[in-house]
Amino acid sequence: AQRVTQPEKLLSVFKGAPVELKCNYSYSGSPELFWYVQYSRQRLQLLLRHISRESIKGFTADLNKGETSFHLKKPFAQEEDSAMYYCALRNAGSARQLTFGSGTQLTVLP
Amino acid sequence: NAGVTQTPKFQVLKTGQSMTLQCAQDMNHEYMSWYRQDPGMGLRLIHYSVGAGITDQGEVPNGYNVSRSTTEDFPLRLLSAAPSQTSVYFCASSYGNTQYFGPGTRLTVL
Numbered sequence: 257a258q259r260v261t262q263p264e265k266l267l268s269v270f271k272g273a274p275v276e277l278k279c280n281y282s283y284s285g286s287p288e289l290f291w292y293v294q295y296s297r298q299r300l301q302l303l304l305r306h307i308s309r310e311s312i313k314g315f316t317a318d319l320n321k322g323e324t325s326f327h328l329k330k331p332f333a334q335e336e337d338s339a340m341y342y343c344a345l346r347n348a349g350s351a352r353q354l355t356f357g358s359g360t361q362l363t364v365l366p
Numbered sequence: 367n368a369g370v371t372q373t374p375k376f377q378v379l380k381t382g383q384s385m386t387l388q389c390a391q392d393m394n395h396e397y398m399s400w401y402r403q404d405p406g407m408g409l410r411l412i413h414y415s416v417g418a419g420i421t422d423q424g425e426v427p428n429g430y431n432v433s434r435s436t437t438e439d440f441p442l443r444l445l446s447a448a449p450s451q452t453s454v455y456f457c458a459s460s461y462g463n464t465q466y467f468g469p470g471t472r473l474t475v476l
Contacts, residue, residue, distance in 0.1 A: 288463065
């Protein structure tokens with residue numbers, strides 16, 4: 257069965273410091289990985305996906321199949337990055353169901 | 367485009383009561399889904415639909431029913447509410463690799 261693990265429930269960093277939100281997955285097939293973000297009082301929205309190899313709001317994430325990880329990184333955190341972040345996995349061969357991790361609440365301190 | 371809309375925003379029920387959470391989207395997306403969000407557990411898939419007339423169970427379907435008579439609407443019915451169903455419920459529709467989420471319904475069952 258597919259599974260997504262986000263080991264940190266809470267993460268606090270100071271403004272300007274690097275931040276890394278960890279995500280590990282278990283899946284035997286060919287997964288697609290995503291990061292979703294939920295800012296305070298806003299709806300959940302897509303941040304980035306591994307297949308696009310993009311950088312959104314300064315965040316990047318690289319899929320490491322050897323370590324089965326998809327960590328989210330940003331070199332210089334900003335206060336507006338404070339939010340709940342969810343890592344999610346989709347079976348590339350199936351319909352569009354997502355399996356979500358338990359989420360990491362990021363707080364960027366001034 | 368209104369995107370994905372959900373009603374009500376908040377609801378309090380007594381154990382044993384039934385109710386329907388409404389979800390609608392105006393983007394003509396075929397795929398729609400319902401999730402519940404619980405602290406420390408992330409989002410878990412309840413039911414999903416790949417098109418009008420077609421629904422299937424997700425990870426946690428017990429106690430919930432769905433139907434999909436039109437592309438636009440995907441209501442979620444609680445047959446006999448239980449305190450364990452206290453949660454925040456999100457509806458989503460999907461196009462390509464991206465899921466678009468509604469604002470959520472916060473349900474409390476006493």
